[in-house]
Amino acid sequence: MTSQVYQEAMSIMNLDMEAKRAPALSSLIKQKTLTVESYNRRVRKKSFKVNDLVWKVRLPMGHRDHFYGKWTPQWEGLFRVIKVYSGNSYGLQDMNGNMTRANINDKFIKAYHPTIWEKYAQNIQKSFPEFWEYRQK
Numbered sequence: 001m002t003s004q005v006y007q008e009a010m011s012i013m014n015l016d017m018e019a020k021r022a023p024a025l026s027s028l029i030k031q032k033t034l035t036v037e038s039y040n041r042r043v044r045k046k047s048f049k050v051n052d053l054v055w056k057v058r059l060p061m062g063h064r065d066h067f068y069g070k071w072t073p074q075w076e077g078l079f080r081v082i083k084v085y086s087g088n089s090y091g092l093q094d095m096n097g098n099m100t101r102a103n104i105n106d107k108f109i110k111a112y113h114p115t116i117w118e119k120y121a122q123n124i125q126k127s128f129p130e131f132w133e134y135r136q137k
Contacts, residue, residue, distance in 0.1 A: 046106045048090060052081045053112035056092065056104060078112060 048054060055075040065072045082099070083091035088106040093099050114122075 046088070046110075048081045048084065048106070048109070048111070050081055050084060054079050054081060054090075054092065054109045055112055056100075057108045059108075075110065079109070 056077045056079055058074055058076045063072070064070065078095055079092040079100070080095070081090050082093045085091065085103055089103040090106065090109065091099065091103050092109070
């Protein structure tokens with residue numbers, strides 16, 4: 001077999017490979033788009049507005065207090081969002097008015113939702129203010 005015949009055979013084989021690669025590439029692209037759609041269905045985007053109440057993760061994550069053991073709280077605070085920065089970063093302030101030292105990424109905070117008992121106490125306080133004034137004395 002001469003080198004010219006060999007090169008022609010290889011070029012024909014390469015053309016055949018290109019014909020096989022095109023459907024494989026389109027199949028790969030289709031699989032990737034399905035994976036992205038599946039992932040995006042499960043992911044919930046977190047976004048907070050100014051004056052939203054949030055919890056902040058206790059850092060370092062996974063640290064356990066010797067007294068509480070596995071019941072060591074993972075979240076702390078009740079913080080108010082003061083400023084929203086680009087890149088999902090937030091400036092926080094605690095309930096005493098103290099600002100946090102640094103901005104915090106949204107993966108380290110979660111929304112605060114009052115418990116049923118807190119909502120119940122607020123309703124009672126509105127309905128019976130004289131009772132709460134008596135309790136405060």
